[in-house]
Amino acid sequence: MKLRFAPSPTGYLHVGNARQAVANYLFARRHGGRFILRLDDTDTSRSRPEYVDGIHRDLAWLGLNWDEEVRQSERRDIYDAVIEKLKASGRLYPCFESEHELNAKREMRIRAGKPPLYDRAMLKLTADQRARAEANGKVPYWRFKLTDGSKKWNDLVMDECSVKLTAISDPVLIRADGTILYTLASVIDDLEMGITHIMRGEDHITNTGVQIDIAEAITGKPAPFTFAHLPLLLDTDGGKLSKRFDSLGLKSLRADGIEPMSIVSYIARVGTSDDPDVITMQEAIDSYDISHVSKSAARFDMRQLLALNRKALHNLPFEKAKAHLPAEATEEFWNAVRGNVDISAEIPHWWDVTQGTIISPPQPDDRDFLQTALDTLPDSPWSEDTWKEWTNILKERTDRKGKTLFMPLRLALTAEEKGPDLPTLLALMGRERVVSRLKDAIRA
Numbered sequence: 479m480k481l482r483f484a485p486s487p488t489g490y491l492h493v494g495n496a497r498q499a500v501a502n503y504l505f506a507r508r509h510g511g512r513f514i515l516r517l518d519d520t521d522t523s524r525s526r527p528e529y530v531d532g533i534h535r536d537l538a539w540l541g542l543n544w545d546e547e548v549r550q551s552e553r554r555d556i557y558d559a560v561i562e563k564l565k566a567s568g569r570l571y572p573c574f575e576s577e578h579e580l581n582a583k584r585e586m587r588i589r590a591g592k593p594p595l596y597d598r599a600m601l602k603l604t605a606d607q608r609a610r611a612e613a614n615g616k617v618p619y620w621r622f623k624l625t626d627g628s629k630k631w632n633d634l635v636m637d638e639c640s641v642k643l644t645a646i647s648d649p650v651l652i653r654a655d656g657t658i659l660y661t662l663a664s665v666i667d668d669l670e671m672g673i674t675h676i677m678r679g680e681d682h683i684t685n686t687g688v689q690i691d692i693a694e695a696i697t698g699k700p701a702p703f704t705f706a707h708l709p710l711l712l713d714t715d716g717g718k719l720s721k722r723f724d725s726l727g728l729k730s731l732r733a734d735g736i737e738p739m740s741i742v743s744y745i746a747r748v749g750t751s752d753d754p755d756v757i758t759m760q761e762a763i764d765s766y767d768i769s770h771v772s773k774s775a776a777r778f779d780m781r782q783l784l785a786l787n788r789k790a791l792h793n794l795p796f797e798k799a800k801a802h803l804p805a806e807a808t809e810e811f812w813n814a815v816r817g818n819v820d821i822s823a824e825i826p827h828w829w830d831v832t833q834g835t836i837i838s839p840p841q842p843d844d845r846d847f848l849q850t851a852l853d854t855l856p857d858s859p860w861s862e863d864t865w866k867e868w869t870n871i872l873k874e875r876t877d878r879k880g881k882t883l884f885m886p887l888r889l890a891l892t893a894e895e896k897g898p899d900l901p902t903l904l905a906l907m908g909r910e911r912v913v914s915r916l917k918d919a920i921r922a
């Protein structure tokens with residue numbers, strides 16, 4: 479069994495692309511197969527080295543290690559041999575019509591109430607006519623002659639699929655400048671590399687019909703692939719994701735401090751009948767079941783991802799959390815804050831709260847209460863019991879309890895209305911910091 483994830487390096491990967499990478503990886507690992515990274519970089523005008531680096535970085539970050547890597551731009555010889563064969567058999571035929579001529583023909587067909595399909599005029603070109611066009615400096619581009627009828631396959635996600643080839647124009651597979659289009663390069667690679675399962679987005683369903691036809695023209699045998707077309711992942715508002723607009727990009731999620739395993743856990747289960755939960759890679763592999771993937775489009779829900787990430791951070795042991803923490807951070811600090819962060823980008827704030835400087839917001843309405851709090855602050859050294867000792871005195875002196883007692887203190891000490899347990903935080907902060915924050919809140 480051999481699978482491939484085949485992104486085009488024309489942008490940074492988004493969570494939709496990741497859905498395919500994760501599906502291919504988990505399916506391959508679950509069944510003891512190989513997972514290949516294939517860079518579909520035939521579009522030289524849009525492919526860029528920094529996007530290749532980006533794909534490597536994102537996949538490695540997610541923990542999707544690949545067994546082999548190939549680049550389409552390095553496989554021209556392989557394509558040329560197959561192209562010669564297809565030209566010789568007449569399935570690839572030269573075309574000379576300009577964009578302008580094609581548009582005019584298309585409009586005429588539409589006006590005549592016919593579908594705007596290519597009329598295959600160039601199939602009737604005689605050797606003489608071709609020689610004359612070439613003598614006039616015209617260079618042909620090449621279309622693939624589709625067979626009549628439909629191509630059917632039993633999809634692992636979409637069940638029975640059928641693409642009516644008679645409703646599609648013969649596709650251009652080689653441009654006049656010699657560029658090979660994705661549709662052709664991809665099927666040659668899949669055959670040559672012995673890919674057994676093609677898992678990709680449902681945006682490829684029409685391609686699949688055409689590619690089955692091309693594969694059969696190349697080998698003279700039924701296409702040897704099993705297909706799985708996974709629905710597209712939409713953004714939270716139901717909009718399309720785009721590499722070009724960097725929407726929900728893995729790079730930015732990483733920069734925001736999302737844990738890679740939260741993303742893999744979420745993406746492996748979103749749009750399936752299984753509930754997302756924070757799982758290990760091995761658990762994701764063992765539990766991946768393609769028959770649980772739903773046929774309809776799934777929405778990426780940021781709140782759900784954040785909930786998983788919060789759980790992942792909560793479970794993260796100190797040794798692993800160190801990567802997100804300041805060098806001087808202690809295990810006590812991590813234990814105090816780990817249950818209260820959605821993303822690791824929030825950690826520096828809590829570090830400042832306990833070890834650095836923050837600006838306490840003014841609390842004019844609670845000035846007297848905070849002055850009493852300052853006056854009754856226990857002397858050092860402090861422990862986790864100091865909070866209780868202090869607030870017991872405050873309860874007696876001020877008659878306050880519950881929220882009216884705790885909230886002004888929380889706000890003064892942390893500048894937040896929510897956060898880690900105050901008894902633990904107070905012990906970590908130390909007396910000097912607390913005195914200066916209380917003074918700030920009173921003075922302001």
Ligand SMILES: Nc1ncnc2c1ncn2[C@@H]1O[C@H](COP(=O)(O)OP(=O)(O)OP(=O)(O)O)[C@@H](O)[C@H]1O
Binds near residue numbers: 484485708718
């Ligand atoms: N929103 C999406 N949800 C799920 N899969 C997607 C989504 N967008 C693309 N894919 C899949 O990602 C894989 C990689 O494709 P590709 O690199 O061509 O991505 P793309 O985002 O469609 O790129 P481009 O915008 O450059 O065409 C393909 O299997 C494609 O079907």
